[in-house]
Amino acid sequence: MPTLSVIIPTYNEIDYIDDALKSVEFASEIIVIDSFSEDGTKERALEYGCKVLERKFDNFSNQKNHAISYATGDWILFIDADERVSQKLKNEIVSAIEKNQHSGYKLSFPHFYMNRFLYHKVDKVVRLVKNKNVKFTGDVHEKLHVDGSIGSLKNFMIHYTYKGLFHLIKKKDSYSWFQANTSLKKGKKVTIFHLFFKPLYRFFSSYILKRGFLDGVPGLALASINAYGVFSRYVKMMLIEKDIK
Secondary structure (H helix, E strand, O other): OOOEEEEEEEOOOOOOHHHHHHHOOOOOEEEEEEOOOOOOHHHHHHHOOOEEEEOOOOOHHHHHHHHHOOOOOOEEEEOOOOEEOOHHHHHHHHHHHHHOOOOEEEEEEEEEEOOEEEEEEEEEEEEEEEOOOOEEEOOOOOEEEOOOOEEEEEEEOEEOOOOOHHHHHHHHHHHHHHHHHHHHHOOOOOOHHHHHHHHHHHHHHHHHHOOHHHHHHHHHHHHHHHHHHHHHHHHHHHHHHOOOO
């Protein structure tokens, strides 16, 4: 049977790491790439027998690329500490790597907000790949590059996306700083279009096109905060340009 390495990036995830590790105990090895947690996350991972790497955080791609160099499995599964592999998804993962039909697979992630899963707000992301020429690029919403075809698994990853309203806003705010810096490095400029129409389109896409309205009040709230995140990114670009961050 092909072997599987699981890579989990962490920083102060003591409230979440136990369940994440338990859900991937079927893997051949678990690698935790930790950004010098201060809450016992590293120690807890060691108790589970994980291979623990420590690296100062600079961006998401570099963290994961560093961990990839230590992975010995034929396949690699990337998860976050607030994600859980269900029994059905576990069985599907094992079957997929045994059949070996593709070089990578997209997993589905319904968002969790206001104590419910939003099944009309689902992200599909490549997370399961062959351990061959694998590399991440991008500072925030990093992209995984894989040689070969990409398939999709049907069972959902359990993902406790947002721990509450303030956590969601804080997360969006943190990401927007990364995105603003990345956009400026690429020479992008802020216009009226970016400030007004881009946020409006993000709301329309989240709430209407992706049927967020079917998720009730949580769907409306999430679409609104997604729009805020886009607006915030361009405001931060202006602040950085004027050196008034």
